[in-house]
Amino acid sequence: MTPYGAAKAAAETAVGAVTPTAVIVRTSLIIGRDGSSAHERRAYAAARGQGRLFTDEVRCPVDVVDLAAAVLELAATDASGVHHLAGPEPVSRYDLGRLIARRDGLDPDGIRTGKRSDRAVPGPLDVRLDSAATQRLVGTRLRAPSEFLATRGDRP
Numbered sequence: 001m002t003p004y005g006a007a008k009a010a011a012e013t014a015v016g017a018v019t020p021t022a023v024i025v026r027t028s029l030i031i032g033r034d035g036s037s038a039h040e041r042r043a044y045a046a047a048r049g050q051g052r053l054f055t056d057e058v059r060c061p062v063d064v065v066d067l068a069a070a071v072l073e074l075a076a077t078d079a080s081g082v083h084h085l086a087g088p089e090p091v092s093r094y095d096l097g098r099l100i101a102r103r104d105g106l107d108p109d110g111i112r113t114g115k116r117s118d119r120a121v122p123g124p125l126d127v128r129l130d131s132a133a134t135q136r137l138v139g140t141r142l143r144a145p146s147e148f149l150a151t152r153g154d155r156p
Contacts, residue, residue: 002123012082021080025071028086028129029061029096031145035104037064043097047106052114053094058126060086061096063148066140073138083137086129089144099149 015022029039039061046053062085070085091099098108116125131142 005123016081023074023077023079024082025074026082026084026086026129027062027067028127029059030064030067031061031096031100031149032064039093039096040100040104042093043100043111044104044106046097046111047101047108049110049112052112053092053097054116055092055094055113056125057093057116058090058128059093059096060088060090060127060129060131061145062087062142063145066142066148069140070134070138070142073140074134077137079137083134084129084131085134085142086131087142087144087148088131089146090126090128091145096145099145103149103151 012024015024031037031039035041035044042051042053045051067085074083074085094111094113097111101108101111135142
């Protein structure tokens with residue numbers, strides 16, 4: 001639907017053609033812990049009144065540490081092909097921004113909302129990745145953003 005999506009699909013096809021035993025991981029919004037991810041920076045800006053976060057754009061965010069651990073585990077299996085590694089809880093960009101703001105001591109009520117559907121931005125509004133099949137292959141549990149954004153720091 002977008003040049004970005006087309007580039008990702010072409011890369012997956014190329015990797016699969018060159019190395020049929022490769023593991024290809026599809027993920028969602030990757031959330032860090034130090035404020036450096038694009039999604040964290042966007043939430044900080046919105047909490048300061050700069051911009052809006054969409055209420056109608058849904059993704060399945062994943063914690064960077066959870067994702068890295070699951071990728072390492074998956075790479076150690078004999079799996080191949082496409083595998084989803086995304087969080088189990090779909091949230092809007094607005095709700096994600098509120099969780100990030102709350103975690104980092106900012107006022108989530110200062111975040112203004114918008115609808116991406118009101119703008120001419122290409123791409124799907126709702127992208128939910130089902131990671132259940134991949135979760136059966138790895139021991140790392142991919143936590144929901146309501147859990148991994150509840151506190152800052154290491155895994156509980």
